[in-house]
Each structure stands twice: as C-alpha cells, then as structure tokens.
Amino acid sequence: MTRIAVLGLGLIGGSLLRRLAATHDDGHDANGYDVEGYDVIGYDVDAATRRLARASGLPVRDAAAVAVRHAEVVMLAVPMAEFAGAVEQVAPLLSSSVVLTDVGSVKRPAYDVIRRLGRPERFVGGHPMAGTEHSGFAASSADLFTGAAWVLCLEPDTDVDRWVRLARLITGLGCRVVPATSADHDAAVARISHLPHLLAAALAIGAAEAGPLALALAAGSFRDATRVAATRPELTAAICAANRGEVEPALAELIERLQASRDHRSLLEAGRAARLLWQPGDTAVVRRKLRIDSSGLADRLLALGRAGGWVEAATGVDLSLAGPPGI
Amino acid sequence: MTRIAVLGLGLIGGSLLRRLAATHDDGHDANGYDVEGYDVIGYDVDAATRRLARASGLPVRDAAAVAVRHAEVVMLAVPMAEFAGAVEQVAPLLSSSVVLTDVGSVKRPAYDVIRRLGRPERFVGGHPMAGTEHSGFAASSADLFTGAAWVLCLEPDTDVDRWVRLARLITGLGCRVVPATSADHDAAVARISHLPHLLAAALAIGAAEAGPLALALAAGSFRDATRVAATRPELTAAICAANRGEVEPALAELIERLQASRDHRSLLEAGRAARLLWQPGDTAVVRRKLRIDSSGLADRLLALGRAGGWVEAATGVDLSLAGPPGI
Numbered sequence: 001m002t003r004i005a006v007l008g009l010g011l012i013g014g015s016l017l018r019r020l021a022a023t024h025d026d027g028h029d030a031n032g033y034d035v036e037g038y039d040v041i042g043y044d045v046d047a048a049t050r051r052l053a054r055a056s057g058l059p060v061r062d063a064a065a066v067a068v069r070h071a072e073v074v075m076l077a078v079p080m081a082e083f084a085g086a087v088e089q090v091a092p093l094l095s096s097s098v099v100l101t102d103v104g105s106v107k108r109p110a111y112d113v114i115r116r117l118g119r120p121e122r123f124v125g126g127h128p129m130a131g132t133e134h135s136g137f138a139a140s141s142a143d144l145f146t147g148a149a150w151v152l153c154l155e156p157d158t159d160v161d162r163w164v165r166l167a168r169l170i171t172g173l174g175c176r177v178v179p180a181t182s183a184d185h186d187a188a189v190a191r192i193s194h195l196p197h198l199l200a201a202a203l204a205i206g207a208a209e210a211g212p213l214a215l216a217l218a219a220g221s222f223r224d225a226t227r228v229a230a231t232r233p234e235l236t237a238a239i240c241a242a243n244r245g246e247v248e249p250a251l252a253e254l255i256e257r258l259q260a261s262r263d264h265r266s267l268l269e270a271g272r273a274a275r276l277l278w279q280p281g282d283t284a285v286v287r288r289k290l291r292i293d294s295s296g297l298a299d300r301l302l303a304l305g306r307a308g309g310w311v312e313a314a315t316g317v318d319l320s321l322a323g324p325p326g327i
Numbered sequence: 328m329t330r331i332a333v334l335g336l337g338l339i340g341g342s343l344l345r346r347l348a349a350t351h352d353d354g355h356d357a358n359g360y361d362v363e364g365y366d367v368i369g370y371d372v373d374a375a376t377r378r379l380a381r382a383s384g385l386p387v388r389d390a391a392a393v394a395v396r397h398a399e400v401v402m403l404a405v406p407m408a409e410f411a412g413a414v415e416q417v418a419p420l421l422s423s424s425v426v427l428t429d430v431g432s433v434k435r436p437a438y439d440v441i442r443r444l445g446r447p448e449r450f451v452g453g454h455p456m457a458g459t460e461h462s463g464f465a466a467s468s469a470d471l472f473t474g475a476a477w478v479l480c481l482e483p484d485t486d487v488d489r490w491v492r493l494a495r496l497i498t499g500l501g502c503r504v505v506p507a508t509s510a511d512h513d514a515a516v517a518r519i520s521h522l523p524h525l526l527a528a529a530l531a532i533g534a535a536e537a538g539p540l541a542l543a544l545a546a547g548s549f550r551d552a553t554r555v556a557a558t559r560p561e562l563t564a565a566i567c568a569a570n571r572g573e574v575e576p577a578l579a580e581l582i583e584r585l586q587a588s589r590d591h592r593s594l595l596e597a598g599r600a601a602r603l604l605w606q607p608g609d610t611a612v613v614r615r616k617l618r619i620d621s622s623g624l625a626d627r628l629l630a631l632g633r634a635g636g637w638v639e640a641a642t643g644v645d646l647s648l649a650g651p652p653g654i
Contacts (some may be wrong), residue, residue: 092524192542195530206581207577213515214518221458254530261525264568
C-alpha cells in the first residue's frame with residue numbers, strides 16, 4: 001500500500017482523491033486497471049471543501065500536517081498563487097524518502113520555488129492535461145484523467161528513481177506519462193493551452209461587442225472556440241503571468257502569422273495540415289520497452305517526450321513506451 | 328404540397344433534401360413537427376453525388392432545369408464560387424411567383440449577384456448556422472438544422488410575403504428564423520464564425536511548429552479551439568474573401584485587443600462575461616405574437632433580429648417571436 005496525500009481538493013486534486021480512493025481497496029480500479037493499492041488521504045485549506053469531500057465518502061483530514069505524516073507520495077494540487085506557501089508549510093514535515101509532486105500548469109516557476117524552499121531531489125513536477133472550464137471540488141470526477149497525457153518533468157536535479165515510481169502511479173491511473181523538461185513543457189503549453197484561453201476571451205468579447213444579433217447567430221464554431229473563456233479569469237491570468245516568458249512570444253508569433261496572411265488561403269491550408277497531424281489514431285502508434293536500469297535513462301525519456309512519445313505502463317523492471325514511429 | 332427544389336447536395340443541400348424528403352408523405356416529420364407537406368426534388372452538378380443521394384432513397388433529377396420546373400421554392404445550396412453561375416443558369420427557368428433562396432455564408436455578395444442577374448423581389452437570402460468541419464453529401468444529415476438559427480435577410484427590395492412564406496417553411500424544420508439585413512449578417516458572422524476559423528488555423532500551426540511534444544500534450548482546449556481548422560481550406564478562404572470587408576476589420580480589432588492586454592486579467596474577465604452572455608438558457612426567453620399584416624412588418628422584424636430575437640413559428644396569420652427580454 002503506497003501512502004498518498006493529496007493537498008488541495010479543487011477540480012484536479014478532488015478528481016485525484018476520488019480516483020485514488022476508488023482503487024485503494026483491492027488494487028484494481030473501476031476500469032479494471034491493475035494498480036498498486038493506495039492508502040490515500042486528502043486535505044484542503046477550505047473547511048467547506050473538506051466537508052463536501054467527506055460527504056462524498058472521501059478520506060479527508062483537517063490539517064495538512066496530519067495528511068502528509070507518513071505519506072510516501074505527496075501531491076500538491078493547490079492554485080499557483082498558493083504553491084509557494086504550501087511548499088513552505090509542508091516541506092519540513094516530509095520524510096527524506098518522499099516523492100513530492102504537483103499538478104500546476106506552469107513548471108519552471110514551480111521548480112524555482114522548490115529550489116528555493118524545498119529539497120529538489122524529492123520533487124518531480126507534474127501536469128495532467130485534463131482541465132475543463134469548470135473548477136472546484138464540485139466539478140471533480142474520478143474519470144477526469146482517463147486517457148489524458150500527464151507530464152512528469154525531468155530536470156538535471158531530478159531523482160530518476162522517484163520519477164519512475166511516480167510514472168508507475170500515474171500510468172496506473174490510465175494516463176500517458178510524457179517526460180519533458182520544465183522549459184519544454186512551458187513552451188508547449190503556452191501554445192496548446194494558454195493561447196487558446198486568451199483567444200477564446202478575445203473572440204467572445206468581439207462577438208458580444210458586435211451585439212445581440214451576433215450572439216443569436218453564434219453556433220458550433222463559436223461555442224467550441226470560446227468554451228474555455230468561461231474559466232475563472234484569475235486562474236488563467238495567474239497561469240499566463242507565470243508563463244509570461246513563453247506566452248508573450250507565442251502570442252506575438254500568432255499575431256504575426258495572422259497579419260502576414262493575405263488571402264488566408266495558405267494560412268487555412270497550413271492550419272488544416274497542422275490540425276490533421278494531431279491524434280492521427282492508434283494505428284500510427286508504435287510500442288517498445290525500456291529497462292529502468294538503462295544507462296542515460298533520463299535522456300532517453302526526454303528524447304521520447306520530444307519525439308511525441310509517452311510511457312504507458314511501468315513495472316519495477318521496465319517502462320512500456322508508445323508514440324509515433326521514430327520514438 | 329409546396330414544391331421545392333434543392334440545388335447542390337453537399338453538407339447543407341444534402342441535409343436539406345434529407346430533412347424535407349422525410350416530411351413529404353404525411354405533413355409530419357420524424358420529430359413530430361407539424362409541417363406543410365413538401366414535394367421536394369434535389370439536383371447536384373456532380374453525377375457521383377447524385378448517385379449517392381439516390382442510393383440514400385432521395386428524389387434526385389439529372390438536370391437542374393427539370394428540378395426547378397414548377398418549383399415554388401428553389402434553394403440554392405452551391406459553393407460560393409458557383410453561386411453566380413447557378414443563378415445565371417436557373418433564373419430564366421423560374422416562375423414569376425417563385426421564392427428563390429440560398430444558404431451561403433456571406434450575404435452581401437449573394438445580393439450583388441441577384442441584383443445583377445436575377446429579379447431581386449423573388450430572392451430571400453438565407454444562412455443556416457449549422458455547418459461542421461466536414462463537407463459533402465456523405466456528411467449530410469436530416470438532423471443538421473434541428474434547433475439551429477437560420478438567417479433570412481430583409482433588404483429594401485425584399486418581398487415580405489415571400490419572406491414570411493419562407494420563414495414558415497424554415498421554422499417548420501425546427502429552426503429559429505433570425506431576420507437581418509445582409510450587412511448586419513455579414514458583420515455578425517465575421518465575428519462569430521469566420522474569425523474562429525482563422526484563429527483555429529493559426530493556433531494549429533503554432534502547435535505543430537512547437538513540435539511533437541506540444542501536439543502530444545494538446546487536450547481539450549486545443550481540440551475545441553482548432554476543430555474547425557479541419558474544414559476544407561478552399562471553402563473557408565472563399566468565405567473570408569467574400570466577406571473581406573468585415574473579416575479584416577474584425578481581425579484587426581481582435582489583434583488590437585490582444586496587443587492592448589497587459590496582464591491579461593481584464594481581457595480574461597471581459598471574455599468570461601461575454602461568453603456567459605451567450606445562450607443564457609430558455610428561462611430568460613420571452614415570447615410574443617406579431618400579425619403578418621402589421622404595418623412596417625419588415626422593420627419590426629429587423630428590430631427583433633437586432634435585439635437578439637427570432638421567429639419560432641409562422642402561420643398564415645401571425646409570427647411567433649421569441650428572444651431576450653426587450654424584443
């Protein structure tokens with residue numbers, strides 16, 4: 001039984017607690033995944049959230065210190081603005097063998113905090129690519145992560161043994177674990193997540209300014225293009241601010257691309273080709289094994305991630321890799 | 328039995344033919360709508376498309392002239408680039424009492440063509456807000472229009488009697504008929520449809536350029552923000568070119584809005600407020616009747632559309648209006 005503490009029970013942390021709690025009895029989850037048994041405990045700084053989680057039958061403690069005591073894995077699922085405070089609070093309470101991870105949307109600032117306040121060899125930064133426009137425990141779901149990509153960072157000061165242990169836990173939840181440096185992660189998510197949020201807001205404003213007729217005509221393309229504009233603005237603003245070094249150049253490139261587009265034909269053609277590159281389907285996926293005692297394991301994993309690949313399962317001996325041809 | 332011809336059997340025309348053919352036997356469609364009986368015939372310039380439609384059991388003729396002979400309503404559902412040619416071909420064949428309509432995405436150029444080649448009093452420009460990223464007859468469906476907004480234009484040279492007849496037909500398909508001038512329509516769709524297509528392309532290109540890691544991490548916000556990037560580029564390019572007078576200023580405003588955004592917080596807050604204005608739900612909808620012999624009917628209908636309202640049913644006596652409070 002791996003002892004796990006989840007701190008912060010919003011959309012992500014609440015979903016994690018639900019998912020892990022659903023597995024802790026018999027080592028199999030509701031989807032039949034063969035996972036380790038977990039002894040999981042949750043905590044949230046907000047008493048109402050704790051009550052809500054308890055009312056859902058989840059194991060919740062009233063103090064972070066109690067939740068993390070004896071934990072082998074501590075998952076920090078707090079808003080970005082509260083991350084440093086949470087690390088400061090719990091770092092002194094953790095065992096020297098703990099795996100500390102997080103679920104934040106921007107990874108370099110998390111490592112900055114950890115290198116300042118924590119012991120970086122205990123930390124593996126994480127990011128499940130599984131948000132929605134909703135937030136809070138009420139929106140949480142044990143299924144949120146099924147099939148999702150989940151970045152686990154590999155940095156020069158990462159303890160690869162801890163990384164593998166965490167990869168085993170996360171793949172056991174039905175996720176694809178994608179290895180990446182914090183810098184590569186932040187550059188990628190600026191373009192596939194943070195920009196879409198900013199554009200959704202700008203599009204929604206333009207439609208509303210055009211008036212009630214425009215809103216009455218808005219259909220599928222508007223619905224989808226602006227869905228994430230309903231996200232709590234302070235969350236997205238904090239993410240964009242934390243990732244300003246990538247978001248601003250990505251936005252500038254996008255604006256330049258739009259301004260350089262004359263008749264839009266070539267933009268639309270390139271856009272279609274790019275969109276069709278995404279998720280070409282399982283037939284194009286190749287698979288291989290990688291022993292965890294391989295030399296240069298971290299570099300091999302980072303090369304896998306850069307090639308678009310992921311870890312889909314892990315044992316104490318090897319990792320099952322998958323991805324596009326060439327991984 | 329209203330005799331209807333549908334010319335062009337792509338996504339929109341094919342769906343229309345399916346929908347109308349499903350009602351022509353007993354005056355009730357599959358969803359139980361109480362509609363007039365229709366005697367509908369389809370035609371497509373492409374022989375393979377005609378074969379495909381016939382194989383689906385639909386009534387198809389091998390010549391446009393045969394299809395439009397005796398038709399009381401002619402629906403042109405051809406690509407924008409073929410619209411002028413189609414009008415030139417069929418206009419001389421139409422009866423003087425015909426209602427000619429179209430389904431094109433940009434309405435001012437359609438009226439330019441009609442005023443040059445046709446008799447504008449016979450024409451009511453239309454636009455169902457119901458596309459998808461797919462095209463062609465193979466993607467068509469009798470359900471495509473259910474619940475959709477369908478613009479019917481009112482211009483100074485519109486015959487309002489024909490407009491009402493067409494509104495009765497379209498509301499009978501389960502659509503909200505939105506009255507608008509061609510200019511107001513084109514300004515609105517630039518902002519709620521054409522811009523989202525351009526931004527989807529630009530976002531997809533940025534993600535692909537960022538590399539395989541970025542595409543592997545792309546999840547819900549990327550999926551939705553770029554869905555319509557998979558649309559056939561020549562279709563969207565033709566639409567953007569035809570609506571250049573609205574698309575270019577709308578794009579410039581959007582770029583300015585993004586460039587003026589410093590910490591993005593206020594952009595994201597305004598974006599959320601704008602998104603939540605959209606589709607506030609049926610509880611906020613008010614309803615009233617408008618007699619079709621009302622004085623200034625066209626102006627009243629245009630005021631309805633500008634206020635975000637629509638026609639949800641029509642009889643020979645009155646129109647059932649719906650929309651936000653204040654219509």
